[in-house]
Amino acid sequence: MQNIIKNIKTLKNKRNAVILAHFYQDPDIQDIADFMGDSLTLAQYARKTDADVILFCGVHFMCETAKILNPEKIVILPDLDAGCSLADSANKQEFREWIQSHPNHTVISYINCSADVKAMSDIICTSSNAEKIINSFPKDEKIIFAPDKLLGGYLNRKTGRDMLLWNGTCQVHEIFSEEALAELIIKYPKGKLLAHPECGENILLYAHHIGSTTSIINYVQESQDEVFIIATEPGVIHQMQKQNPEKIFIPLPSNDGCACNECPHMRLNSLEKVMVALERLSPQIHMSEEKRLAALKPLERMLEFS
Ligand code: 13P
Ligand code: SF4
Numbered sequence: 001m002q003n004i005i006k007n008i009k010t011l012k013n014k015r016n017a018v019i020l021a022h023f024y025q026d027p028d029i030q031d032i033a034d035f036m037g038d039s040l041t042l043a044q045y046a047r048k049t050d051a052d053v054i055l056f057c058g059v060h061f062m063c064e065t066a067k068i069l070n071p072e073k074i075v076i077l078p079d080l081d082a083g084c085s086l087a088d089s090a091n092k093q094e095f096r097e098w099i100q101s102h103p104n105h106t107v108i109s110y111i112n113c114s115a116d117v118k119a120m121s122d123i124i125c126t127s128s129n130a131e132k133i134i135n136s137f138p139k140d141e142k143i144i145f146a147p148d149k150l151l152g153g154y155l156n157r158k159t160g161r162d163m164l165l166w167n168g169t170c171q172v173h174e175i176f177s178e179e180a181l182a183e184l185i186i187k188y189p190k191g192k193l194l195a196h197p198e199c200g201e202n203i204l205l206y207a208h209h210i211g212s213t214t215s216i217i218n219y220v221q222e223s224q225d226e227v228f229i230i231a232t233e234p235g236v237i238h239q240m241q242k243q244n245p246e247k248i249f250i251p252l253p254s255n256d257g258c259a260c261n262e263c264p265h266m267r268l269n270s271l272e273k274v275m276v277a278l279e280r281l282s283p284q285i286h287m288s289e290e291k292r293l294a295a296l297k298p299l300e301r302m303l304e305f306s
Pocket of ligand 2: 059112263
């Protein structure tokens with residue numbers, strides 16, 4: 001492994017590359033990243049980097065976002081199959097028909113969607129800024145929200161809106177076990193439940209804090225508590241454990257009996273694939289300029305908010 005890390009460093013310099021990683025990546029990838037963040041901070045960083053190559057350890061929609069913001073840069077994803085159940089739920093044609101069947105609605109799309117869907121949206125949001133963006137519209141604005149119906153439901157409850165919701169879910173966050181949570185609450189009565197808003201309402205109603213991966217990490221940093229039950233992809237625990245070695249983190253199990261609810265897409269990336277991708281400058285993300293410009297507009301509108 002040390003050899004691979006050394007090679008990655010050499011190739012990174014040779015390519016003038018920067019490695020961005022989401023908090024759901026394997027810990028060994030997190031440890032070699034130049035910048036880590038949630039979806040919003042990764043998009044912001046991707047916009048300002050002066051590297052020639054962005055190697056994005058995340059999933060396909062994140063790399064597309066980096067490419068939309070940086071058409072002149074080479075953007076590579078170590079494993080091109082790293083998709084996302086939310087992004088995949090919104091097929092281009094069906095999404096177009098859905099929008100057309102709801103004229104006079106503002107389309108707010110969660111960043112976890114394809115460039116095609118972004119291109120058909122009025123504004124993009126992430127879990128960090130969704131509430132603020134929704135609240136920027138008048139109370140009587142007709143809004144459709146896609147593609148996450150669980151996040152959309154949470155935002156409807158938080159903002160008192162009645163947004164129409166696309167029927168997509170995150171395959172990780174929708175299967176957290178309420179039964180396992182109830183047992184953990186009994187076992188650790190002082191434990192704090194930190195949950196991502198992509199979780200179902202049955203989990204969120206017990207949460208002490210609901211927010212993006214970055215906000216969950218920040219919450220732990222500022223908290224005097226010792227035990228935390230984590231209802232999001234467990235990769236996020238790596239940073240929290242590094243920053244707070246004395247604190248205890250318990251990943252909430254899923255309802256399929258799995259103790260560790262990892263995202264199968266995020267976890268496709270590996271150090272070996274990072275090394276090969278930097279050597280070959282492949283697989284790269286490409287898209288037509290027409291699509292990129294259409295997707296850029298709602299993304300820039302979001303970034304102006306943040
Ligand atoms: P954030 O890191 O923006 O909270 O997103 C979580 C996620 O599901 C990314 O796929
Ligand atoms: Fe998509 Fe869920 Fe995986 Fe995030 S955790 S990439 S939303 S499937």
